[in-house]
Amino acid sequence: MQQLNPSEISEIIKKRIDNLDVTSQAQNEGTVVSVFDGIVRIHGLADVMYGEMIEFEGGKYGLALNLERDSVGAVILGDYKTIAEGQTAKCTGRILEVPVGEALLGRVVDALGTPIDGKGPLNAEKTAPVERVAPGVISRQGVDQPLETGYKSVDSMVPVGRGQRELIIGDRQTGKSSMAIDAIINQKGTGVKCVYVAIGQKQSSIANVVRKLEEHGAMEHTIIVAAGASDPASMLYLSPYSGCAMGEYFLDKGEDALIVYDDLTKQAWAYRQISLLLKRPPGREAYPGDVFYLHSRLLERACRVNPIYVERESGVKGQTGSLTALPIIETQGGDVSAFVPTNVISITDGQIFLETSLFNAGVRPAMNAGISVSRVGGAAQTKIIKKLGGGIRLALAQYRELAAFAQFASDLDDATRAQLEFGQRVTELMKQKQYAPMSTAEMGLSIFAANEGFLDDVEVSKIGDFEAALLSYANSEFAELMAKINVKGDYSKDIAAGLKELVEKFKATQAW
């Protein structure tokens, strides 16, 4: 016997028939002239608009991208095997839309918002166009709330604020995705909704990310938009915009959201493929002329908006909304001066450089503190990290300079040696394991210990153990103090005294 689908219940069918609009409307029609590599050329369609959805026979859709004098060039969204020369193509008068809303949290969807995780239909009540103009200057508000990634090195030296765009850039296998995923895990319990857009990744990697997020209880606040390596270029090109539309839903509602684009290099490749097939003239590195706009219009949509905007969009009063973007760019052989990396560096509000040499030297996260910057995050840092973290950056900068210099010197004076040793310890302290994000208080405590010289008598190789023991001691014996710091992130004389007492007691009583 054939199985009955849940959607075949008479009530649902009746409702659908009721809602069906069968009034005949004037439509623009054209004929498919050629189909190749996911690109169709259509004759006719005189009234088609740029970016409009085009309907093909068999319920397939395309996106009009080239409007020429006698033909229209379009990309097909999804499989194109059923589309043949001579078929009719219709204008729909609509821009591509994806489902948005809370119903998507915890789900894995493709670039069109269709669920691909086998957990049934979405039940999303709203849809939003994938392309939208970013909020203008009037609607914006300054970035002044931190978005904690849970990494000591990032939060102390290149802080990210809610509504900021911070680029994560580095070669392959330098821990870019891990950093972004840890940032998502760290948003657990903060109310920040996350969107992870996987562009051109292996299906196995995507499955891995989903599993890791589930393991750490981070899937409940996360939407995954997946356009895998085997998906058509049109889906890879679209997926960041779809993900952004899903994130903007929360922005409009006066909530905070985080979106990770992993990675935009692959999106640029997909767009290059589409553009070359559409016969647009190639420019530098064969990218089309508008590859800058491709990324700038996407990243401009990540921002912090003021309560007036939020009220206008969703009726929620007195709330600011933000969409923080962590785009990822993969470089080839550390070449950040290639076309796409320079573009995205110039668009974003700062970048985190991850380096292979550091990664291989065991410094993980492999962030190069010297050239990583955050242009707006400083204003958003928690007080305690801002106060304590300032010394870290300086110590590391001086250490790097001295370390290079000291290689030639056999005899060093005491001050230099002290600085070198401090630098070594800070470098060691900045190492952090994957899937182990730290709270503000934990970070503050670690950095406090380094700043106040409590690490000076700890062997460099023991720093990691020392820190682990210190943190577990603090969390069990000084839970109150830690909780107090976590709530407000303030730094006062009382807190400094409390921290000092904590570390002194730890060193006096505990082993590591």
Next chain:
Amino acid sequence: MAELTTLARPYAKAAFAEAVEQNALVQWSDMLSIATEFAADDTLAQVLVHPSLTAEQQATALTDLCGDKLNQSGKNFLMILGENKRLTLLPQIVEAFEDLKAAQEHAIDVTVISAFELTDAQQETLSLALKNKLQCDVRLTGEVDHSLVGGAIIRAGDLVIDGSVRGKLAKLAEAMDT
């Protein structure tokens, strides 16, 4: 096809301008359609693309066939097409020419595909309604397609109004599917 239209456009425009100047639109239209009909013939089509024949020979073959149906300017037009190896573009040129002619005359060709033969009164009502909607004279041609089940599809260039039962059923099927 799209590219061919692009290539054909300048010829059609030139022919049209010439026709307007001579005040001989209908004559030009006839000349072009006759030449196109001949050119569509299999044997002649082979001649028109034959590599061992010169452009002049190809054009002459066509003009000779048309005989006195062509006036001097018509012959010249075909010679130019031959010289530029564009004789195979004639169907597209005719199409573009007819479009230009229709635009000049403020008229549009409309095909009505209906499930059943339309009565004269129905045709009258339709043309009047379409005339109001499209703001130009309507030249109605009727076609019958029983597979529409009921209703009709109106086709005016790119514009299609699907009022057929088949179209509605397709819409229903799609709505049930999603």
